[in-house]
Amino acid sequence: MTAVLRLENVNTFYGAVQAHFDLCLDIYPGEITCLLGGNASGKSTAMKVIFGLVRPRSGRVLLAGEDATQWGTPRRVAWGLRSVPEARRLFPFMTVRENLLLGAYLRKDRRQVAEDLERLLDLFPRVGERLNQAAGTLSGGEQQMVAMARALLGKPRVLCMDEPTMGLSPLWVDRVLELVQTINRQGTTVFMVEQNARAALQIAHRGYVLRHGVVTLSGTAAELLDNPLVENAYLGGKAI
């Protein structure tokens, strides 16, 4: 099976500080892959590298085998990457409907978009109730729903989610993860960056553990769940 999204020996720097050391990731089609790690482990930077918001000093980003390292962000989005950014990043002064339709900014099939929107609202009933409200006035969990729906309306080949459970109440955490699973079962490949390791691994197929820019553990979700080192690693413990 070939990876639909792949990072190959990526080394990223912020000035003199190195954020990734030969980072390699493989995301396979139809799966949920999660990247786990504590604060400052380089998780979010990996997301930025994938979207071209940060350029690595060396290494490659491959999209379905094609070298996309030099592509700009809009081109990667046109290829089929969609993101649910960290802290949602909705356009706060635009309505929920406008936010959703911006997710389909690059789609030309207007009529199909309208149909897809109707269908998506079945999955996100709360969003449908608030279509004409300014996005900035929603609660955190509702915003997360809008951000997910916005990304899905772009028909992603890979849906990338940066800490989708961050800042949500336990009730919403369960609801969000359940939705991610539903979305994946309907055929969407998901790449998810998370601190909430145990919860993420419950729904994932495959996982990587990142610590100070180095992948310290990787394997199937089941293997990682059984591994006592996982908790240590993502919590920043010493024993590895």
Added chain:
Amino acid sequence: MIGNLYMLTAIGITQIYGVAGVVNFAHGSVYMAGAYIGWMAITWLHWPLVPVILLVLAGSALLGLALERLAVRPFARAGSTILLLTTIAAGLIIDNAAQVIWGPQTQALPNPLPQWHIRLGAGTVSLLDLFILACGVGTALLLHLFLYRSRAGWAVRATAQDRDAALQMGIDVNRVNRYSFALSGAFAGLSGLLVGLYFSNIYPTMGASATLKGTTAALLGGLGNVPGAILGAYVLGIAETFSVEWLGSSYRNLVAVLLLIAVLLFRPNGLLSGRRALNPEPTAGTFIPHGRPLRFPRWLIPASAVLAAALPLFVANPYALQVLAIGWVFALMAVSLNLISGTTGQISLGHAGFVTLGAYATAILTSRLGLPFSVSLLVSPVVAAVIGVLLCYPALRLRGQYLAIATLGLGEAISLIALNWDSVTQGPLGISGIQPAAFFGYEIWSAAGVYWLDLAALLACVWAVYRLSRSHLGRALRAVREDEVAARAFGIGLARYKSIAFGVSAFFAAVAGVLLAHSYSYIAPDTFTFALSIQVLTMIILGGRDNVGGAVIGAVILIVLPETIRFLGEYRYILYGLLLIGMLRFRPYGLLNSTT
């Protein structure tokens, strides 16, 4: 009616701020260029109004695009205060290029519309008035439709609200930036043409007040808020009309500047928003990029001071000495500004205001009250520093672009007060017949004497600043620059230390003003202008942040170079503009600093 004119400008400025995050100070220059394009089409080509307007829209849109490409995009990641400087520099270049191309004189702009008048109650309305109203309302409506109904408009709004998130939607943010600059350029050009038609004349410096008025209106409405800008334009227009009615037309600009400062102090987010704190700008503390002074042997500074002092003994040419003497005075200004901008990290675009304060203080003290020069040399700067700190104090809690605009407004306010306070300053006439510098009855007439006096003042200032920067106070100021929150956490009172920096700086800038007033023997409200503030800022960026020697050398280079290369004379300000952009682009840490 005047509100309609400001509206177009304010919309353009607010639009750019929303998308690019910068107050575009070259806006007025595009506005001026638009007026000139229209003037050429009307007086040379004799075109009718509609094609003229189309040409103006196209030409100024192109200029807006060029601005984006050359002065904004290369600095996209450098932070908004740097962008403010590069747009100022670009404006300086455009304004002075216009003077070279079209000449500095005022040109008459005939109105091609028929001279109809409609009686309306007590007053009359001309066809031109109606036309301006239609243009204002029409563009506002079109802009609204564009922003809220079209796909490209959505992309613009999304980019304004969250640039990175917009990128992740697949929006080409650079293209949105280009559209916005073209659009705002077109608005600027159109409003320039309309204003030119309204007052029936145009001149190369007409853009400066437009930028100021547009920024004021945009701030009144809240930066980035298009309907707010429209409201702000009308508020400003009405305020001006009433003040002109009651106080006289010379108060027009003063009222606008005071309104600008009041908004910044009391409602920095505009009239429409609740009163809340400004978002901190991450780049605000260190707007001049970080660098370390290059190391020189210890003896070099005293040696060069001795060499400079001995120079008049070998050089007999009084002209060369005069130029160098002016160089020393500007070095004095640069070293004093460096204390605010380099050491304390606060941007100030109003340094000319301090110089003006010093110059007026000494002019009044010596010619009116008959104080001797030697006393005035000490008293005037103290007076100027006290007034300067009192004026700046409320503005010191602002940061980044807001502080930059506030200091610019204060600098303008000082010269506008000098212009309007006839009984003390003799208004636009200025004060003439200021005695030359004299100590104990000995007047200093010779070029060498003035040279030594200016050099001595500079050396005293350099010594004081050097001692200060080595002291506990200097470390506290640097702490404020590096991290305001952390500095406060360590017990450094921000307002107090910033006031000290502004006070000491105002003192030495005023010394420069005193020296210049006595050597020019005449000062007027427009002797020391905004261009001077920018010139001095260019000097310290040239020399390098927090580098006293660099400030001196930057000043000497910028004063001596245009004089020695005579053909540069006319292009001097263009050179400053290019130098400023070039330095920020290629060596932002200064000539005498190295990267860390």
